[in-house]
Amino acid sequence: MVEVTDYTAAGWTVPANPDERSRGYCARLEEGQILFFAGIPYELPAADRDLLIGVRQTSAAYHKNISYRPREDRIHGLDRASADADRLRAIMNAYSRNVTAFAADFLRPYAPGWKLDFASFRSIEERGRDLPLKQRNDLLHTDAFPTRPTNGNRILRVFTNLNPSEPRVWLTGEPFDVIAPRLASDAGLADHAAKARSSLRPISRLPGRVGSALGLPVPDRSPYDSFMLGFHDYLKANRAFQEAPGKSRWEFPPNSTWIVFTDSVPHAVLSGRLALEHTYIISEEDLVLPEKSPRHVLEKLAGTSLRN
Numbered sequence: 001m002v003e004v005t006d007y008t009a010a011g012w013t014v015p016a017n018p019d020e021r022s023r024g025y026c027a028r029l030e031e032g033q034i035l036f037f038a039g040i041p042y043e044l045p046a047a048d049r050d051l052l053i054g055v056r057q058t059s060a061a062y063h064k065n066i067s068y069r070p071r072e073d074r075i076h077g078l079d080r081a082s083a084d085a086d087r088l089r090a091i092m093n094a095y096s097r098n099v100t101a102f103a104a105d106f107l108r109p110y111a112p113g114w115k116l117d118f119a120s121f122r123s124i125e126e127r128g129r130d131l132p133l134k135q136r137n138d139l140l141h142t143d144a145f146p147t148r149p150t151n152g153n154r155i156l157r158v159f160t161n162l163n164p165s166e167p168r169v170w171l172t173g174e175p176f177d178v179i180a181p182r183l184a185s186d187a188g189l190a191d192h193a194a195k196a197r198s199s200l201r202p203i204s205r206l207p208g209r210v211g212s213a214l215g216l217p218v219p220d221r222s223p224y225d226s227f228m229l230g231f232h233d234y235l236k237a238n239r240a241f242q243e244a245p246g247k248s249r250w251e252f253p254p255n256s257t258w259i260v261f262t263d264s265v266p267h268a269v270l271s272g273r274l275a276l277e278h279t280y281i282i283s284e285e286d287l288v289l290p291e292k293s294p295r296h297v298l299e300k301l302a303g304t305s306l307r308n
Ligand code: SIN
Pocket: 122, 137, 143, 159, 168, 262, 267, 268, 269, 275
């Protein structure tokens, strides 16, 4: 069972030793729990929140999800140039800094080695979105990024529901270490393991710089990343998995925040709009329960290393 544990009331500042406390939170995340806050545990100025909530009504430029790249301080996903673009970039910049300062203290073991990935503002209503199967977020899946392979590092996400009146509704399934032994073989693990063992390195496994030298935008995708990308699609296309009993349904209320490893907890968003999200790539070396990590689980099943 994926559990959602509320850290609001117990107060995450109470226990005496902050490092020990943080390791406990990391362990729960790595076991596949969702850490939940009834409020917003980082600074988000009311004016910024109001502008984000209002952009959809005031400008046709905001009809897409908006992504923010903290390391470049750049916004992507506006339909067209907008007078608000600079203001929005400044808001996402402040959001990224504030949520990161909170997460760095709440999850201390991860901060020294993590990589700030993208942040996003998800303004579109998720219910009834007409998307191709692989892009549908209302089907249970584990996350894998086609353009940003992790080579075994982990995908951690912090979400905040900015909708003032409606919850963001999720389904979750059993975590990766429970489902992989049942499903990894059907999802083609043996093929990925065979490629990993083989001395032939296909083009998709050439280091990115070699790919670029050939003029190809090739991500440096390890056998682990190839499997995880395929597993994302496999789960979405697997009717039996989608329809099996034992899923949990969560309603994340207005202004609540939750943290989850989305590469190991199968999740689907059924409805909701106006969410903020920040992604962190957590170094494998900083995990407190490495035996639960998808790479470790898969390598045990496959009997071979899946890393580059
Ligand atoms: C996802 O990662 O599948 C999307 C979750 C959400 O936007 O709530």
